[in-house]
Amino acid sequence: MDEITHYALEFWQEYQGYIISLLKGIALLACGIYLAFFSRTRIRKVISKKDEILGNFLSQVLFVCIIILSAITALGTMGVQTTSIIAVLGTAGLAIALALKDSLSSLASGIVLIVLRPFKKGDLLELGSVAGRVEAINLFHTTLRLPDNKLAIFPNESVTKGVITNCTDAERRRIEWIVGVGYKSDIEEVKSILNAVIEKIDEISKDPAPFVGVTELSSSSIDFSIRVWIENNINIFAVRSQLIEECKKALDNAGVEIPYNQLDVRVSNK
The missing domain is CATH 3.30.70.100 (Alpha-Beta Plaits)
Structure with a gap:
């Protein structure tokens, strides 16, 4: 028993700084994840009272940003050189952006739809030959509820590039x-x-x-x-x-x- 206690004390003395940094990093990451979920829920609840689609969109964007920042901060606290990680992520991000250019185009189109607001939730739209009521605008796609209760999912890019006919205000x-x-x-x-x-x-x-x-x-x-x-x-x-x-x-x-x-x-x- 004395030997185990002796080795435990030696281990603690030698790796005390690393262990404390690891615990701090885990604590920061846990707090960041909690903050991300809490912020997403609160923003969605507050903004959705006036505009549900805008609330959903902003809550998703903020959630992703907080998770990324929390992960980088936690790694920095653990002693990891985040500058190198950011550089690597930047290079990897460029490669991923080229590979996922269609998805990123849909993301940019989603931002355009939120800013310009050609329609809102519940509006009756005609997108090409498909007609239905708007259910949601997410980061990458827009969903319509069709008259037969099916759910049609359109990439945001195809929505912004196509002809949008809003029939909501038409008698x-x-x-x-x-x-x-x-x-x-x-x-x-x-x-x-x-x-x-x-x-x-x-x-x-x-x-x-x-x-x-x-x-x-x-x-x-x-x-x-x-x-x-x-x-x-x-x-x-x-x-x-x-x-x-x-x-x-x-x-x-x-x-x-x-x-x-x-x-x-x-x-x-x-």
């Missing part, structure tokens, strides 16, 4: 659809059939007035464009689906041909 949204009929069809008869279908769908607004007309003579059909408006709170996909189904039924009942894409080849014998 009505437009449905546009093109239907082609055969060249032997009577134009006025087709317009009458399509207008009759529109009149039967209650969700379609009468102001602005619906539009039905020929917009193109394509290679195998006469193309009619249908443009109607519905209230913003109505499910646009359900109304569009009903419109297409009813138009198809009405044209079939009237004997109006909806042709396939086709190419006529005529060979003449001389």
